[in-house]
Amino acid sequence: MTVTLHLGDCLEYMKTMESGSVDAVITDPPYGFGQNIVNVGNCPAYVDEYAWNDAPPTDDYFDEIFRISKNQIIFGGNYFPVLWRKPCRGFIFWDKIQCSNNHADGELIWTSFNRNAKQYRYCFSGNRFGWENSIHGVGLSSNRVHPTQKPTDLMTAIIQDYLQPAYTIFDPFMGSGTTGVAAVQLGRNFIGCEIDPKYFAIAEKRIHEATLQPQLFPSKLTNVEEKQGGLL
Numbered sequence: 001m002t003v004t005l006h007l008g009d010c011l012e013y014m015k016t017m018e019s020g021s022v023d024a025v026i027t028d029p030p031y032g033f034g035q036n037i038v039n040v041g042n043c044p045a046y047v048d049e050y051a052w053n054d055a056p057p058t059d060d061y062f063d064e065i066f067r068i069s070k071n072q073i074i075f076g077g078n079y080f081p082v083l084w085r086k087p088c089r090g091f092i093f094w095d096k097i098q099c100s101n102n103h104a105d106g107e108l109i110w111t112s113f114n115r116n117a118k119q120y121r122y123c124f125s126g127n128r129f130g131w132e133n134s135i136h137g138v139g140l141s142s143n144r145v146h147p148t149q150k151p152t153d154l155m156t157a158i159i160q161d162y163l164q165p166a167y168t169i170f171d172p173f174m175g176s177g178t179t180g181v182a183a184v185q186l187g188r189n190f191i192g193c194e195i196d197p198k199y200f201a202i203a204e205k206r207i208h209e210a211t212l213q214p215q216l217f218p219s220k221l222t223n224v225e226e227k228q229g230g231l232l
Contacts, residue, residue: 003189004192006191006193007195007200008193008195011060014068014172014193018068020067022168023169024167025071025072026158026179027170029056029057031148057173069170074109075109076107076108088110090115093119094106094109094154095122097135113162120158130153145202148175155182156186159186166189168188169191173194174194175199177207180203180210
């Protein structure tokens, strides 16, 4: 298993990558909401300035994503018109099991997979989280470290359902590193890119800690290599 992390603009990084060099991109790009992200669970992750969220990525970013990857799973797919130009039979709907009308009931995830649409019911509302039959955390403060952080359990389930064990996964908008954590827990190779030094450091720490834990489904790939961004 190899892990490569890069601090910097993912567009410039992707331009150095060969076409079709990664099996799948799983990412959650900025939606362009600016500061209009509702703080849930009184989480301290929401106090920072969201300059990175002032505008969505330009089409150039998505052109590179499609060039360098064989498959794509993109959160917030309804916010990026460039994706509408491509057919999508295999949309994923994440039902967040919300308890408040102030928040979206769920999220649309665009995929390149030619398969039936799929729904995941995973509660992730402030201090409530967990699968439908095991919601927990009620009454606790939110432990998010990034305002748009996705649940690791959900990301793990998606990777397990959609991507083969030997796949290399790339997240060009790595944020706090949830995709990387899920990938290494499942024994997948991972490449991550993050432009914000604060979040890069958080992601690097989380992914490093994940490499020290037993894999959920061990693969035959066992060697963690030193790559740009640090030893993981």
